[in-house]
Amino acid sequence: MFTGHGVGTRFGPTWFQLAYTARWYRGAKTSDRDILPLQADRIQPMTANYIALAIPAFFVLILVEWIVARRMDLAVYRLNDAVTDLACGMGQQAVAIFGKLVILGAYASLYANATLVVFEAGSWWPWVIAFFGVDLMYYWWHRASHEVAFLWAIHAVHHQSEDYNLAVALRQAWFSGLSSLPFYLPLALLGVPLHVFATVAAFSTLYQFWIHTETIGRLGPIEWVLNTASHHRVHHGRNPRYLDRNYAATLIIWDRLFGSFQIEDERPLYGVIKPYRSWNPVWANFDVWLELWKKARRTPRWLDRLRLWFASPGWTPPGVAAPAVHNVESEPRIRYRTETPLPVGLYVLTQFPIATLALVVLMVHSGTIGPAWSLIVAVLIVMAGVVWGGLFEAKRWAVPLEIARLAVVAAIAAYLASTGSIPWQIAAAVGIAGAGFAVAALRLNAVRRPDS
Ligand SMILES: [Zn+2]
């Protein structure tokens, strides 16, 4: 698709290669086949495909979990919370289209120029080193993400949901990829080529999907070695005894080894200490940054103002009033909730598969459609998530923003038809569907909640 004029530009020869100048390559230590896929249009599908391929399975399993939970009399899903989780994940994948170029570029450059070991083609060693290395480095990145304030500002997104279900697994933070890069770079020095690292890292992410559920109980001896749903429920708990515990990705042995292990011995209460009371999937990534900024401004000593970003997230600098400590045991917190009128729910549920499809197309084809078009599609997907959150919160700007978004989609379809990139029938269908959605969105104004 998108093969007409002006659309077929590739990432490669332009800004991507700034990351690796050809000159640096000439002095490269290895002529490994990893050098070849360094063009972005090859790198991107290579790593995006595992996650993109898994998306249908995610939705099937979410449906299965929803049914099983209902049979167990567990109310684990709320539409607005789950949609916000998924919108966070969609935004993260859209941002990752660009972030990955930097991350994988840095990794591959380091491997090509500075690796200490070059294994023979077909050797199993890189896979073994990658499996344990990615898992160990994930542990330390994750631990730092909870114990260092600015890293927590990035990671907090994953913990904001006050529910616990498979959708929470997909509630990923925009900048996690960047913050974890320095932790993974040593693997390039240890002789793990890019394709091995990217594959193992993708499967580590996929493994962590199933552990986000309340429907799976304790699992006996498996819990000695593997991270399980029970172990990870502890990680998401804000009960005092559960804070900063169980950082593992796949192997729980790291927590047992480094003293951060906690067994699930009381019912976890989910969410972050300072609740995120919004369904906005974009602001979720900046909420804690703003809090830190405000705290820094109230801090009298300038050295403390700097220290604040690297200290524990709970640190209160001298001269700043300590926040009231919320006691989760004595005062149960009411979860953030809003009522979703049926038309709003139906509207979001109709838009959702379309946005998901657009994301999958973007993940698979970003290398072919070029950075400019990738950016436009990414912004439209992220905007969809913002609109859904706005509709759930009955914000006044939600419907106008949605109308503007639909108008841009229709204009793009008309432009692509005029250049011959897509058949006019498709453009006409997009225009008619867009008009239909616009009418439906305008009617949502009438169902605005009385308490908004
Ligand atoms: Zn965490």
Ligand SMILES: [Zn+2]
């Ligand atoms: Zn989690």
